[in-house]
Amino acid sequence: MLPASFGYVAARSVEEALQLLAKHGDDAKLLAGGHSLIPAMKLRLASPRYLIDLGAVPGLRGVRVDGDSLAIGALTVHADIAASDLVRKQLPGLADAASMIGDVQVRNRGTVGGSVAHADPAADLPVILTALNASFVLQSVAGNRTVAADEFFIDFYTTAIAANEVLTEIRVPLPPPGAGTAYAKLPHPASGYVVVSAGVLILRLPSGQCASARIALGGMGSKPIRATATEAALQGQPLTGDVIARAAAKAAEGTNPDDDFYASADYKRQVATVYTRRAIEAAVERAKN
């Protein structure tokens, strides 16, 4: 099964990619690992006339600490995020999510930038990155702008990236001492995609109380959805099992997931409460250590 014919250019720099984007406009798509785009092109869900390959652009791979953030190059593959000592130590919830994507071969090739730019509502990284309050660096000929996760994901397969921009970096604030992160997922048994998932960032005070919580849900709508009722129910409360269970029970409040062949909306709402509780519990355990 081949994609429809297209023209191909391997960009040598972000600047060159931007020039090519300006030249080809809506006829062009950016190619990273290709693990979302190439399947879509085979199925004719996407038929760009030109692909601008970012694969050989230097400087877009790897994880580093930059100020008070972890800076992740957009072309960093999932396997490298999952295996990064920095990520595992500082943001284990992100390592969890990266390690649950697809399978080994997919993680060896799929990129974080490609995943978030594709913005599949059943993808893992948009969920955990929303919980972690990540921001996305978008480069254009005018310069760089940075968009926070809550504004970056807009709808099914739709993000804040403009047609003349390239996503170059994902920045994740390094959590302070006493923070815990976690990600829990019910995968579809065949595809491995998210049925329902929960990403959590908890700030735990030495007293055991919750200073603040950010919780994002996957599979519950057209983009990652903040579980604001659960967040509010945790804030200022002691992080006991009862408090967590009562807060997690509110996770699906205000959500309106779709019925699909695998899971009904009611089932998803129920599962959301369970996976939210598990992710909070895991995050709290990590916050204690």
Next chain:
Amino acid sequence: MAAKAEFESIPITITVNGVKHEALVEPRTLLVYFLRENLGLTGTHVGCDTSQCGACTIHLNGRAVKSCTILAVQANGAAITTIEGLAHNGSLHPVQEGFREKHGLQCGYCTPGMIMTAVNLLETNPNPSEEEIRHALEGNLCRCTGYINIVESVKWAAEKMRKEAQR
């Protein structure tokens, strides 16, 4: 005279199993078809063609990947190993031997991909648990065996490779 193709073909250089190849490819050529049809390396199989089944698994710069979801042009400059590149001087790779010794196949269609993924696992984890083997092979589907003998094959190979490494 044939009409000029709308989109230019792209020159690529790829090293496959240690041999350098130069070719002009249509951008939409998938790497698996380049290997099979241009180079005649038909050991790499096309199964689902949708990055699910893993029959097309190869090593690209040392990592197991699904060659049905990579364009040949994206592999420009890369070093690739296919199932044909595992045996050396007529001796099978221990993972290939393991699949023979433990009968890790029935129809054999998934076998090259299984072996390529297993080899990549053992390169990074020489002594995997059964759970780690099963997790690593998540992206390779077998519709015959029920996986039991495949896991046994990988265990057999891991043990042989560890013994060889101690020598």
